[in-house]
Amino acid sequence: MKKILITGALGQIGSELTMNMRKIYGNDNVIASSRRRQENEVVESGPFEIVDVTNPQHLVDAVKKHKPDTIINLAAILSANGENNPSAAWNINMNGLYNILEVARENQCAVCTPSSIAVFGPSTPKDNTPQDTLMRPTTMYGVTKVAGELLCDYYFKKFNVDTRGVRFPGLISNVALPGGGTTDYAVHIYYEALKNKKYTCFLQKGTYMDMMYMPDALDAIINLMEADPTKLVHRNAFNVTAMSFDPEGIAAEIKKHIPEFTIDYNVNQDIQNIADSWPNSLDDSEAREQWGWNPKYDLTAMTKDMLDTLSKKLNIQY
Known part of the structure; x- marks a missing residue:
């Protein structure tokens, strides 16, 4: 290019x-x-x-x-x-x-x-x-x-x-807010953890999806x-993938940094139906073999970076 x-x-x-x-x-x-x-x-x-x-x-x-x-x-x-x-x-x-x-x-x-x-x-x-x-x-x-x-x-x-x-x-970003996707909760949860120490998730417990x-x-x-x-x-x-987790998994990772953080659930069934139709985890071996795909961030590293970056962006200490 x-x-x-x-x-x-x-x-x-x-x-x-x-x-x-x-x-x-x-x-x-x-x-x-x-x-x-x-x-x-x-x-x-x-x-x-x-x-x-x-x-x-x-x-x-x-x-x-x-x-x-x-x-x-x-x-x-x-x-x-x-x-x-x-x-x-x-x-x-x-x-x-x-x-x-x-x-x-x-x-x-x-x-x-x-x-x-x-x-x-x-x-x-x-x-x-x-x-x-x-x-x-x-x-x-x-x-x-x-x-x-x-x-x-x-x-x-x-x-x-x-x-x-x-x-x-x-996809999880610390810059732009998501634009109407099924996995948007995994961005909003970090903002709410810093702002309010709690998050109401629109997906139900145990809903695994691949994330990056x-x-x-x-x-x-x-x-x-x-x-x-x-x-x-x-x-x-x-x-291509980097990690797979459910809402409890990302909440548990956030609690390592914000112990008082809590999560509850108010399921949007229309979005839940979409999530239920998608895989829990992907095999990305072909991308790794054909062009060297190798992600740098897992859930632990991403959570630390998201909270550090957003805390500065929102001027909220945690």
Whole structure:
């Protein structure tokens, strides 16, 4: 990668990935884009374009103007929000991806589109879920991610577009708040632990899901896109994970630092149903073998870093 266009650059992943990539590749070589402009560090520190991925001309204009060799497509509607508005989820997640692949084909750009553990469904093996397995998702978000994996594979095989992607688990960030996903509790719990010493969880006890700290997620995107393409077999669907825990597990880790912290439960059944359809844990051995995936953070290290960072951000001692 030498010059990169990032769509959805003001979202949870994009806001951090843009700044991280600008440090690596130079401010002028990482073009941020979003449907709306916000006055923040991402917009002010380098090139920014208004790009609605459902508008093909927006993409054409941005690519012709900046001539990127790589497009990182982060424009998406996530799982919980997608169930509230499935038509919008399909439009942005699928039609937007098609538009990106078309402009990439015409301009010889590589494309990275993250997939998700949402591609799996109730009939998928729950524990140590294999790289290649049954995928029958029960959410619109999951449907779009399965279709997106297949569409990216098609563009690679049919048109030789260099498409790559990972199946992200829940992502935990100390910078941007999450945007309507099933795993959002694992971010909110740290804020509430510092602010109120208690948290009411919308998932029930014993709900295991794979998770990853954002610094590892950023490394996953960059390392995959910089990997030797001849070694990549599962180009658009690499399982990646760093940890798997349930609400009690993350609460217990927080209590090591904030002993008075308590957790209770008020289950949102719609979100619980989504969580129940996803794996408890993933097998990411193919990513480790093919491009050297190796996360740096486990639950213990992440919790310490989250609490330290957020305590400074919120000006709350713990």
